[in-house]
Amino acid sequence: MIVVLGGSGYVGSSIVNLLANRGKEVRVLSRKDCDYYDPASLGDAIGNAEFVINAAGYTGRPNVDACELHKHECLMGNSVLPGVVKEVCQSKKLPWIQISSGCIYTGTREDGTGFTETDAPNFSFRYNNCSFYSGTKALGEEVLADAENCYILRLRIPFENLDNPRNFLTKLLRYERLLRATNSLTFLDEFAKSCLYCAESRPEPGIYNVTNTGSVTTDEVVARLKSHGITDKGFQFFDSEAEFMQKAAIAARSNCVMNNKKAVDAGFPLSHVHDALDQAMSNWIPESEVSSAATK
Ligand SMILES: NC(=O)C1=CN([C@@H]2O[C@H](COP(=O)(O)OP(=O)(O)OC[C@H]3O[C@@H](n4cnc5c(N)ncnc54)[C@H](OP(=O)(O)O)[C@@H]3O)[C@@H](O)[C@H]2O)C=CC1
């Protein structure tokens, strides 16, 4: 049985749905079920699982700006909880996944290429230039530096075919104005499949950048939304990052490029970002039809 902490959240529910559709026995854990910060209580709740996925954490609503206002929750969920899950899984000798984030980086490497798993985070408290959210995610990875049998999977700006306020494509469609940025992204379907791949095929444990190959600019994504007929909106852009910060954000964002070679070489099912965007957009389901699509 696979236990998923935070399995009712945006990312967790996508993983749980895939596991269930593939016939896996899966159990969702919530903070209501036990004390996440008491190893004995969490250990009892995890019970006789064979594999654990920690999809719990504090991300803020509607976006990471909220983490600047809820620092205690953010630090506990993203930095302390991974350490408790590690203690419990190690004592039970369980393999497990921690969901981390590519947002612990900003920009590209000096040579213009994407960050690899061995590059030190450059959008963290150690650099003192980060959002509170990113700082806590980088600390969460540090806490797991010596973790055994642990997959640290870095997700980066999830998108999918279902219109949802957490979906990057929906965000671009709904924000009044857009920031011009270059980013690596993660197709949520392929992220869920990557979790299943770890549970079933057990590649070498460690850190993996679970992002689609390549990177895209905001303009490219918007052009694709138009060419797929999803919108004909005349998008408005901020003149600069400074204007974005002044008018639409509290915390700086970590727009960045990631290198997924380690994950691809290890067999993770990750396509090129252009193909993944086309797949999500050609199966686009508007929010008004999402719940009826889910029940079909
Ligand atoms: N969405 C994104 O853009 C990205 C997310 N991630 C990471 O993926 C993971 C899941 O994110 P996502 O699904 O978007 O988040 P959600 O907020 O949708 O879900 C996370 C779940 O975690 C639980 N939770 C909330 N606050 C806390 C807390 N302070 N301590 C412990 N548990 C808490 C809640 O479940 P319950 O109430 O049932 O306990 C919640 O439903 C997080 O670790 C996040 O950092 C990484 C990159 C991008």
Ligand SMILES: Cc1cn([C@H]2C[C@H](O)[C@@H](COP(=O)(O)OP(=O)(O)O[C@H]3O[C@@H](C)C(=O)[C@@H](O)[C@H]3O)O2)c(=O)[nH]c1=O
């Ligand atoms: C608020 C806002 C953001 N943006 C841009 C900035 C950025 O490039 C992109 C996403 O910014 P948001 O504020 O929507 O999302 P943000 O909360 O920064 O998203 C992050 O969530 C956490 C949980 C993660 O782990 C990250 O990987 C990432 O997915 O959209 C606009 O273009 N216009 C806006 O009005």
